[in-house]
Amino acid sequence: MEHIVIIGNGIAGITAARHIRKASDCKITVISGESDYFFSRTALMYVYMGHMKWGHLKPYEDWFWEKNQIELKKAWVDHIDFENKELTFSSEETLHYDKLILATGSLPNRFGWPGENLNGVQGMVTKQDLEKLEERTSSIKQAVVIGGGLIGVELAEMLHTRKIPVTLLVREKGFWSGVLPPQDAKMISEHILAHGIDLRHETELEEILGDEQGNVRAIRTKSGKEITCEFVGLCAGVKPNINFLKNLEIETEKGILVNEFLETSIPDVYAIGDCAQQRKAIGERKPVEAVWYTGRIMGETVARTITGYRTPYQPGNWFNSAKFFDIEYQTYGWVFNKPGLNEQHFHWQHESGEKAITIAFDTESGKFKGINTFGIRMRQEVFDKWLNEGKTINHVLSNLKAANFDPEFYEHHEAEIFKSFKNNLQST
Amino acid sequence: MSRIEQNMSVTGEAAASLNTGQKISTLLGMSGLIILCLAAFNLNFPNKVLWLSIALGSITAGIVWFAHATYSSTHAGIKNDGVWFKSMTNRGYVAYLTGVGLTGFYILLYFFPQYLGLRAEGDNVGLIALFDPLSYLLSGNPASQWFVYGTLYTIAILAFGVKFLWKYRHNRYEKLRTFSVMFFQLAFAFLIPEFMSRLNDDGMNLPYYDLKNIWPLNYYNFEQYRVDGFLSSGNIGLALLIFGVVSIFVITPILTYKYGKRWYCSWVCGCGGLAETAGDPYRQLSDKSLFAWKVERWVVHSVLVFVVLMTTAVIYSYLGYDSSKYWLTRDVFLIGVGTFLTLLFAAIWYFKREELQKDARYGAIGYLVIILGLIAFHYFSGQNLFLFNAESLRQAYGFLIGAIFSGVIGTGFYPIFGNRVWCRFGCPMAAILGMQQRLFSKFRITTNGGQCISCGNCSTYCEMGIDVRAYAQKGENIVRSSCVGCGICSAVCPRGVLKLENGSTNNRITAEDGVVGDNVDLLDLLKQKSL
Numbered sequence: 001m002e003h004i005v006i007i008g009n010g011i012a013g014i015t016a017a018r019h020i021r022k023a024s025d026c027k028i029t030v031i032s033g034e035s036d037y038f039f040s041r042t043a044l045m046y047v048y049m050g051h052m053k054w055g056h057l058k059p060y061e062d063w064f065w066e067k068n069q070i071e072l073k074k075a076w077v078d079h080i081d082f083e084n085k086e087l088t089f090s091s092e093e094t095l096h097y098d099k100l101i102l103a104t105g106s107l108p109n110r111f112g113w114p115g116e117n118l119n120g121v122q123g124m125v126t127k128q129d130l131e132k133l134e135e136r137t138s139s140i141k142q143a144v145v146i147g148g149g150l151i152g153v154e155l156a157e158m159l160h161t162r163k164i165p166v167t168l169l170v171r172e173k174g175f176w177s178g179v180l181p182p183q184d185a186k187m188i189s190e191h192i193l194a195h196g197i198d199l200r201h202e203t204e205l206e207e208i209l210g211d212e213q214g215n216v217r218a219i220r221t222k223s224g225k226e227i228t229c230e231f232v233g234l235c236a237g238v239k240p241n242i243n244f245l246k247n248l249e250i251e252t253e254k255g256i257l258v259n260e261f262l263e264t265s266i267p268d269v270y271a272i273g274d275c276a277q278q279r280k281a282i283g284e285r286k287p288v289e290a291v292w293y294t295g296r297i298m299g300e301t302v303a304r305t306i307t308g309y310r311t312p313y314q315p316g317n318w319f320n321s322a323k324f325f326d327i328e329y330q331t332y333g334w335v336f337n338k339p340g341l342n343e344q345h346f347h348w349q350h351e352s353g354e355k356a357i358t359i360a361f362d363t364e365s366g367k368f369k370g371i372n373t374f375g376i377r378m379r380q381e382v383f384d385k386w387l388n389e390g391k392t393i394n395h396v397l398s399n400l401k402a403a404n405f406d407p408e409f410y411e412h413h414e415a416e417i418f419k420s421f422k423n424n425l426q427s428t
Numbered sequence: 429m430s431r432i433e434q435n436m437s438v439t440g441e442a443a444a445s446l447n448t449g450q451k452i453s454t455l456l457g458m459s460g461l462i463i464l465c466l467a468a469f470n471l472n473f474p475n476k477v478l479w480l481s482i483a484l485g486s487i488t489a490g491i492v493w494f495a496h497a498t499y500s501s502t503h504a505g506i507k508n509d510g511v512w513f514k515s516m517t518n519r520g521y522v523a524y525l526t527g528v529g530l531t532g533f534y535i536l537l538y539f540f541p542q543y544l545g546l547r548a549e550g551d552n553v554g555l556i557a558l559f560d561p562l563s564y565l566l567s568g569n570p571a572s573q574w575f576v577y578g579t580l581y582t583i584a585i586l587a588f589g590v591k592f593l594w595k596y597r598h599n600r601y602e603k604l605r606t607f608s609v610m611f612f613q614l615a616f617a618f619l620i621p622e623f624m625s626r627l628n629d630d631g632m633n634l635p636y637y638d639l640k641n642i643w644p645l646n647y648y649n650f651e652q653y654r655v656d657g658f659l660s661s662g663n664i665g666l667a668l669l670i671f672g673v674v675s676i677f678v679i680t681p682i683l684t685y686k687y688g689k690r691w692y693c694s695w696v697c698g699c700g701g702l703a704e705t706a707g708d709p710y711r712q713l714s715d716k717s718l719f720a721w722k723v724e725r726w727v728v729h730s731v732l733v734f735v736v737l738m739t740t741a742v743i744y745s746y747l748g749y750d751s752s753k754y755w756l757t758r759d760v761f762l763i764g765v766g767t768f769l770t771l772l773f774a775a776i777w778y779f780k781r782e783e784l785q786k787d788a789r790y791g792a793i794g795y796l797v798i799i800l801g802l803i804a805f806h807y808f809s810g811q812n813l814f815l816f817n818a819e820s821l822r823q824a825y826g827f828l829i830g831a832i833f834s835g836v837i838g839t840g841f842y843p844i845f846g847n848r849v850w851c852r853f854g855c856p857m858a859a860i861l862g863m864q865q866r867l868f869s870k871f872r873i874t875t876n877g878g879q880c881i882s883c884g885n886c887s888t889y890c891e892m893g894i895d896v897r898a899y900a901q902k903g904e905n906i907v908r909s910s911c912v913g914c915g916i917c918s919a920v921c922p923r924g925v926l927k928l929e930n931g932s933t934n935n936r937i938t939a940e941d942g943v944v945g946d947n948v949d950l951l952d953l954l955k956q957k958s959l
Contacts, residue, residue, distance in 0.1 A: 043883035050510035056888045059897060061717060144501070161509040195503060292881050321879050323922040326505030326598070330879065330924060377924035391548030403926050405876055407918050409600040 002026040004306060005087065005097035008078055011292055012273025013103035014038045015299025016306075017070050023307040028069070029095070031087075031197055033076035035127050039063060042292055044130050045154045049412065052205075070278055081246060082266045098266045099306055103299070104258055106238035106274035106290050108151075115208030120216035121232045124155050137164060138228035144168075144219050146177050147236035148175045150322050153188075155233045156197050157325055167198040167227055169205060175324075181337050181358050182335045183347045184372055188324050190353060194324050227395045238290050240275040255288045260312040262302045270305070272298035276407055282315065284334055291320060317387045319368070327354055330381035333370025335360040343369065346393065347426050350375070361393035368396045376413065377405040397421050449497025457490020468544060468555040475481055477561045484579070488587045495591035502869060504598035504918050508712075508889070516843065517709050521842035531840030538831040541573035581702060585613040588705035595708070600927070601915045605694055609701035616640045617698045634661050637668060640696050642675045644735040645857035647825060652746040681864055687930055688871025689861035690913025697857075699850060702839065703891065703915060706849025711891035711916065714846035720893055724853050724910065726791070731829055732859040733795050737802070737814050738825045740765050745818035762813075766803050777847035780867045783937065829854060848891040852910060862909030870930040871913065872937075873906035875899065880925045886917035900925055907937050 004015045004020060009032035017028050027323075039057040046052040056380075063073050073095075078267065079088040080100070089096045110116050122132050126353045130370050137143065145152050145264025148170030156166045172178065173193060174185025192199050204222040211217045218228045240255035251257045251265035255277030262270045273295035278287040298314050304311040311323050321330045335358055344363045349356040355375035361368050368391050382403040386396055445455070463473075463483035473479040499507070515522040545554025552560055556571050559579060563571035589610040596602035617638045623633045635657040643649045649672050658669040683691045692699045714720075740762070747758045773796050776784075784792070790885050806813045814821060838850025851858050865871060873896070880903070885898035892910045896917045899906045906926075918926040 040882045040884055042881040043885070046883065046885065049508075051508040051511040052884060053512050053887050056884050059882050059884065059901065091437070293878050296878075319878065321923040328924050350893075377927070378874070380879055384877065405924060407599065407601045407915060408928060409604055411600070427827050 002098045003096065004028050004099045004101065005095065006030045006101040006103055007071070007087075008032060008103035008105055008273065008275075009035065009038050010041060010103060010105050010273060012295035012299045013101065016101055016103065016303045017299075018068075019072060019303030020306055021068050029071040029073055029097075031073045031075055031077060031095075033074060033090075034307055036074055037065070037071065039127070041125075042183045044124070044127070045158050048130060048133065048140055048158045048233075049365065068110070073358075075319070077244065080245070080250075082269065085268070093117045098201065100270070101306075102264070102271040102275060102304060103273045103295075103360050104241045104390050107241045107243075107424075108234045109237045109239050110234060110331075111236065113205055113208055115210055115219075116217070116234070118208055118210040118216045118232075120230055121208055121234060123234045123238075124151055124158075133158075136231055137162060138220060140164060142227075142229040143169070143231040143233065144227055144229040145233040145235055148172065148177075148199075149235055149237060150176070151238075152233070152235035152302055153192060153324050154190070157195075157219060157229075160195060160197060164231075165196075165198065167200060167229070168192065169203045169221065170199065170201050173201050175199070177337055179197060179337055180332050180372070181335065181339075181345055181347070182190045183349065184356060184374065185337075187349065187353060187356055187374065188327065188329075191325055191327055217248065238274065238275065240288060243267065261305055262298055262312060262313055263305075270302050272302050278313075282313075283318075285315065285318065293319075297422065317384050319383075327374050328377065329372065329374050330380075331370065331372045331380055332378065332380060333360070333368070333387050335370040335372045344425070346421055348413075348420045350413060355413065359393055365393040368393045371396070377407075379403045436728055447497055450494055453490045453497055455490075456486050456493065460484065460486030460488075460490060464555060464558070467558040467687060470554045472553075472559060476558055478901050480558050480561060484556070484583060484614035488583055491587035492590050492610050494641045495594045498591075499594040507595070508920070511709075519713065519844055521793070524692055527841055527843045530842070531836055534831075534840050536835040537573050537577055538835055544572050544576065549675075560849065563622075566619070567625045569625065581698070582618045584706045585701045586610055587696075588708070589701075592705050592708055596919060599915075599919050605702065607916065608695045609697075609704055609721075611639055612696045613698055613701045616929070634665065639668075639671070640800070642680060642692075642857060643672060644676075644739065644860070645697070645855060647830060647856070648734050650739055651742055651822070655746075680861065681868075684861050684864040685869055688869045688911070688913050688928075689858070689864060689929075690871065690911075693851060693858060693912035694914045699834065699838070699855065700912060703847040705843065707839075707842050707891075710842045710847045712846070712888050713844065714848060714852070714891050714893040716890070716893050716895050722787075724893070725788070727876045728855065728859045728862075729791060729795070731833075731854055732856040733799070734825060734829065735856040736769075737799065738818075738821045739811060741813045741818035741821050742814075744813050762803055762806075766800055769799060776867065783867060784837075788922070816853060821912070829856075846891055846893070848893075848912070851912065852892050854907070856866075858910070858912075865911070866907060866909035868933075870933055870936070871907075871927060872931070873899075873911065874927050875903050875905065876923075876927070877903065878927045879923045881923055883922060885920040885922060886926060889916050889920045891916070896926065905936060927931070 004026055005324070006029070008016055009030050013030055013032075017030050018091055019088060020026065020028055023411050037058050037062065040059060041056050043052060047054055047057065071278060075089040075091065075093070077087050078090045080086075085100070086095050087097065087100075089095070096306055106125065108125055115121070120136055122129055124130070124133065128208070137159065141164075144167045145155050146169050148168065152168060152170075153175070156168050159166045172185075174180070174182055175189040177185040181186065189199060190416075203225075206222045206224075207220045208216060209218045209226070214232055217224050219232060220226050242252055242256055243254055245256065245336065246394070249266065255275050256271035257279050258264055258271050258276045259279055262272055262276065264271050274288070274290040276288070276298065278285075281287045289393055294315055300388065301311050301313045317332065318334055319330070319332045321328070323329065335345070339360060342363050343360055346359045346361065349358065356372075357374070357376065358372040360370045368386060369385075371378070379402075395422065397418050401412065402418060403414065404414070406412075447747045458802055460483045463479060464484075467473060467479075468484075511517045512518070516526070517523070541556070545552050545556040547553060551557065552570055556573060556576055559571035562579065563569060563575045588605050592606050593603055596606075615638065621636045621638055625636055629745055635654055638646070641649075648654060655669065658665040661668070680692070689709060694704055744761060747756060747761055748754055773792060776792070781789070793839075802814050806871060816824075834850045834855040838854060841849055880900040882897055882901045884897050887894070887898070888902060890896050892912055894906070894908050894911060913928055915928055918928060
């Protein structure tokens with residue numbers, strides 16, 4: 001019986017395991033040193049905030065794995081002997097595989113800041129990070145979070161619920177403005193400030209300062225300002241977790257290089273999820289995408305390949321979502337922070353300052369390219385269809401109601417949005 | 429600035445500190461409760477009107493003020509911060525104390541009302557006497573233990589309703605729903621029945637009738653004394669009796685077809701009303717395991733069978749044999765019940781068989797055979813209908829289900845098992861509406877393509893113990909008989925993935941076309957049952 005070994009029990013690895021089990025009877029082992037059972041990484045923050053307990057993070061009950069004959073092994077992999085198809089664990093135990101799937105996820109970026117290894121400096125990605133955070137923040141007076149991305153704002157919100165004052169350092173003029181157009185970024189910045197987060201734009205970390213015991217005592221910004229703090233959250237993006245592969249013969253760059261079938265340079269070894277890097281970028285997507293749902297799709301895809309239907313990885317139209325404190329964000333298609341060539345952004349904002357949409361469209365053809373929505377829920381299926389059919393912004397705006405996914409009785413803004421478009425953009 | 433003092437949240441438990449407003453409002457509300465306790469210990473208050481007003485006023489004001497102190501300074505939005513760190517909402521010491529206190533109150537209320545001051549002869553004393561002035565004002569009669577309970581119940585729904593409105597003030601669905609349960613409790617459950625009994629005089633004998641309380645939830649509606657009461661009230665009484673029958677056989681199915689059982693369970697029903705308002709802080713405590721789901725389905729449907737048998741036996745017991753006097757004789761009635769159940773079973777089997785799980789099929793066949801068997805046995809052997817006499821069946825139901833299940837466990841155990849234990853495991857009305865919802869309704873909860881990140885907020889905060897995430901992560905519509913449509917799963921979802929909808933019944937149950945955003949054709953995989 002073929003033995004399929006998966007390293008990593010995140011969404012990519014577990015999806016692969018489940019789909020391989022659906023389609024085959026081979027032996028499956030999932031290895032993770034992080035946790036006994038698969039858990040929702042996306043919900044780690046809710047445990048810290050007291051919304052959920054650890055048990056709620058497990059999408060499947062504990063008996064599920066044995067019932068479906070998916071073996072779980074709690075261990076860290078130290079070395080892989082690709083030649084003999086053998087893994088060595090940190091306990092020096094070994095394990096033979098026939099096919100290997102690498103789904104090791106990602107780690108917080110560290111850019112070599114002085115003091116980045118002090119006690120009290122950490123990212124927020126793993127279960128161990130959460131435990132460290134609990135321990136560290138139990139009695140601190142001030143925290144600093146570096147980086148204005150999705151994890152940054154989540155970490156700020158987490159600390160905020162524990163009533164720990166947070167200073168959030170963002171390199172750009174607006175929050176997440178490497179991704180969000182300026183008006184969207186501005187709105188989110190204001191929302192974060194309204195929650196009492198000390199959000200500082202155009203501020204960069206220069207150095208983390210420690211005391212004699214090796215604990216964080218302050219940070220210094222590039223402008224020379226010192227901020228006293230006992231905790232520094234590093235949230236300036238993530239990178240593939242592939243350190244343990246560095247000196248092996250497998251081809252890596254930023255991540256583990258894979259072709260469209262998610263095959264690595266070594267036969268019978270696949271890489272999926274955050275740790276994989278596409279040799280050829282797909283559409284406008286980045287070669288490394290640390291996104292929850294692409295991990296899931298890669299897991300499904302590799303499962304098909306392994307069980308006999310060699311299938312290329314084909315993520316559909318880009319979409320994503322997030323929540324910034326109380327503002328929900330969804331995006332469908334591509335809305336870049338700056339309009340591209342022959343492209344224009346139509347922006348509408350509600351007077352409350354907590355609802356907005358930004359639509360990217362082609363200036364000449366009027367073709368709809370993508371939408372950001374804030375505080376209004378939209379139906380993915382509808383936008384997926386419109387993107388596939390190449391609808392125009394006119395079509396999108398006049399049918400926007402069909403895409404609304406807000407709860408019943410919610411206020412609708414389609415008429416206002418359409419009017420704003422007619423008045424401000426269509427005449428130009 | 430105050431700070432939650434936590435240990436590892438992975439293991440939970442830490443007390444959240446209260447702000448000044450919360451402290452003073454707690455003091456105010458508790459002082460009102462203490463007045464009621466003193467009255468219960470037979471302290472005789474000289475001016476009952478004044479002291480009752482002070483007591484009820486402080487309780488109401490205390491709760492409303494607490495809500496204000498908790499939510500007014502926060503930004504509108506979901507704020508479940510620290511729910512699992514608080515003793516009250518994480519089955520801590522305070523929760524157990526509250527549970528014991530509530531349970532004790534229910535035991536006194538149902539079984540020992542004399543300790544609360546109820547007197548059959550002469551004037552009431554103690555707690556119940558304190559409520560006499562209000563009862564005289566509304567109905568012209570002295571208070572009973574049920575009046576005391578009804579008043580406190582209504583206050584709980586109104587005051588905690590205000591708290592709920594504040595907490596979910598960003599969500600119009602939640603606001604409208606809460607206004608609705610507050611209105612139905614105040615008007616239909618509390619005031620109208622009191623006013624109806626005020627109209628009683630020699631020529632009128634209206635029963636105390638909460639019009640929104642539908643059989644089988646009000647399992648006593650067709651008992652002899654009720655039916656006699658209806659019939660003795662002339663046309664109005666007859667109209668009420670007919671309304672009672674029509675509401676279960678006509679109104680309820682139509683509304684449930686159009687809107688799902690939520691129109692009742694989370695917009696109208698009093699039990700649901702208390703669960704949604706006073707019970708809201710405990711919604712996350714419901715058990716989501718597969719085991720709990722299996723128990724739930726067997727128990728709730730068994731209660732339904734029990735109530736059908738009991739009501740049949742009771743009605744049967746007071747019908748006559750003589751077909752010249754009444755068209756509805758014992759035989760006609762019994763054959764009618766048997767025929768109706770058989771036709772209903774046959775219709776479901778014919779049209780919806782594919783939608784029934786295996787154990788549901790076995791259960792349905794088993795129960796039908798038992799009921800028909802008992803009826804046949806009765807004819808052939810001349811034994812009591814359903815082996816027991818009607819009165820003992822009625823008493824057993826009243827005690828086990830009416831008192832213990834819906835009261836003592838259902839509400840007393842809010843802080844331990846969550847707020848919908850009764851609705852989920854015990855309510856026969858929920859079982860009927862649930863079958864209609866599962867098999868014939870336009871209602872479903874849809875999921876938004878591939879946006880679900882499996883975080884589990886929806887499952888955690890589902891008071892009915894539905895593992896919403898299990899459906900959402902597969903992109904499957906949620907069509908469950910137990911869903912009361914409270915809308916909280918949709919509200920707590922950080923990605924806007926869930927939406928309560930009424931739509932076409934075609935393709936209501938199947939997932940639309942897999943998880944959007946994925947160009948691989950996974951339809952075949954999705955069609956297979958999940959692992």
